[in-house]
Amino acid sequence: MKELIEYILQFGNLNKQQIDLIASKATELELRKNEYFSEAGKIPTQVGFVVKGIIRICCYGNEGEEITKYFIDENRLVVDYENFDANLVSSDYLQAVTDCKLIVFSKRDWEELYNAIIGWDKIVSRAVQKAFQIHLERRTALVSEDAVTRYLSFMEKFPTLVNRVPQAYIASYLGITRFSLSRIRKNIH
Amino acid sequence: MKELIEYILQFGNLNKQQIDLIASKATELELRKNEYFSEAGKIPTQVGFVVKGIIRICCYGNEGEEITKYFIDENRLVVDYENFDANLVSSDYLQAVTDCKLIVFSKRDWEELYNAIIGWDKIVSRAVQKAFQIHLERRTALVSEDAVTRYLSFMEKFPTLVNRVPQAYIASYLGITRFSLSRIRKNIH
DNA sequence: TGCTTTTTTTGCCAAATGGCAACTGCTATT
DNA sequence: AATAGCAGTTGCCATTTGGCAAAAAAAGCA
Numbered sequence: 001m002k003e004l005i006e007y008i009l010q011f012g013n014l015n016k017q018q019i020d021l022i023a024s025k026a027t028e029l030e031l032r033k034n035e036y037f038s039e040a041g042k043i044p045t046q047v048g049f050v051v052k053g054i055i056r057i058c059c060y061g062n063e064g065e066e067i068t069k070y071f072i073d074e075n076r077l078v079v080d081y082e083n084f085d086a087n088l089v090s091s092d093y094l095q096a097v098t099d100c101k102l103i104v105f106s107k108r109d110w111e112e113l114y115n116a117i118i119g120w121d122k123i124v125s126r127a128v129q130k131a132f133q134i135h136l137e138r139r140t141a142l143v144s145e146d147a148v149t150r151y152l153s154f155m156e157k158f159p160t161l162v163n164r165v166p167q168a169y170i171a172s173y174l175g176i177t178r179f180s181l182s183r184i185r186k187n188i189h
Numbered sequence: 190m191k192e193l194i195e196y197i198l199q200f201g202n203l204n205k206q207q208i209d210l211i212a213s214k215a216t217e218l219e220l221r222k223n224e225y226f227s228e229a230g231k232i233p234t235q236v237g238f239v240v241k242g243i244i245r246i247c248c249y250g251n252e253g254e255e256i257t258k259y260f261i262d263e264n265r266l267v268v269d270y271e272n273f274d275a276n277l278v279s280s281d282y283l284q285a286v287t288d289c290k291l292i293v294f295s296k297r298d299w300e301e302l303y304n305a306i307i308g309w310d311k312i313v314s315r316a317v318q319k320a321f322q323i324h325l326e327r328r329t330a331l332v333s334e335d336a337v338t339r340y341l342s343f344m345e346k347f348p349t350l351v352n353r354v355p356q357a358y359i360a361s362y363l364g365i366t367r368f369s370l371s372r373i374r375k376n377i378h
Numbered sequence: 379t380g381c382t383t384t385t386t387t388t389g390c391c392a393a394a395t396g397g398c399a400a401c402t403g404c405t406a407t408t
Numbered sequence: 409a410a411t412a413g414c415a416g417t418t419g420c421c422a423t424t425t426g427g428c429a430a431a432a433a434a435a436g437c438a
Binding site: 371 | 426
Binding site for chain 1: 424425426427428
């Protein structure tokens with residue numbers, strides 16, 4: 001919980017009362033490896049914060065391949081934001097890559113915070129914007145890199161993930177096959 | 190100007206007085222092909238709206254290659270948002286791909302709107318978020334596609350740009366060489 | 379521990395993409 | 409009309425990446 005508060009305070013100030021209100025609405029959620037935080041075909045119902053573990057965002061491509069779009073690890077918000085916000089059916093899965101411990105807010109509780117805390121909307125939109133920005137930057141970099149460079153940048157950007165995530169997921173995030181990734185790793189070490 | 194107002198009203202309501210205020214701060218700006226709207230090494234100083242023409246966002250990669258990150262055409266906001274907002278030196282160029290006509294707001298005027306119009310911050314953050322979202326989606330799709338598919342999706346997403354933008358720019362946006370793009374086009378037609 | 383299942387590696391070859399130089403064609407300018 | 413300057417194309421070949429099947433290694437489970 002301390003981590004969540006710290007995370008939020010990056011984006012704006014809150015007094016003790018407001019912090020307590022947020023804490024009072026928070027619930028713990030555990031997910032076992034491979035379980036879903038939210039699913040394609042459904043409307044996302046909660047906002048989460050990763051206390052322990054790794055979540056990936058993924059979907060299925062035109063030929064049925066699994067595509068990993070992003071990884072979210074400790075001390076990050078996890079939410080299918082655009083669909084959560086707009087009450088739309090998502091086309092992505094948010095899946096636990098490892099066993100996870102999360103702090104979650106129901107949609108209802110989350111929305112109550114907008115009324116109860118002045119400036120909450122600003123805090124949220126800054127947090128979301130920052131997250132989009134970083135995500136976009138990484139994606140953009142990938143497009144113009146070759147496979148080896150993609151993997152090297154991945155290790156720079158996500159140094160703590162390399163050994164906790166199946167290679168096939170990393171490969172699909174990088175837009176290369178798991179075979180290629182395996183060969184690249186061999187040549188680097 | 191009508192287009193700008195329409196664009197803004199997508200993201201929230203404004204009364205006539207507020208609209209007039211916005212209009213009163215707007216300035217026209219013409220850019221000739223290849224001129225810059227904002228430059229790497231500088232702090233972005235204005236927000237623009239493209240009335241006519243195409244702008245591209247680009248930068249230089251590690252080997253000195255030019256990388257086109259995105260295109261912005263008619264009826265879209267054009268701004269190096271994160272750096273504009275945070276007063277940071279940018280590492281991107283925003284360059285006119287064709288002769289352009291823009292509506293622009295100085296940083297000072299833009300900030301006055303936050304004080305003068307209640308809810309302006311919400312409108313802006315919705316607009317920015319939407320833009321990020323779309324941009325991110327496109328980038329993400331590119332990563333897992335092969336060169337031919339990248340070009341086909343480009344034509345779907347930017348049908349009006351294909352014949353107005355030099356192929357080399359499109360190629361660098363897609364993360365392929367201009368030679369490959371030329372061959373791909375030959376095989377498709 | 380032993381067995382099954384999943385993940386990763388590897389060999390072999392095919393297909394896709396890149397790199398370079400030369401060539402073509404267009405446009406703008408004089 | 410002549411020329412210069414880009415943008416785009418093409419041929420030739422090298423390099424990178426993919427695809428598949430089989431083997432090896434690791435992880436999970438009874």
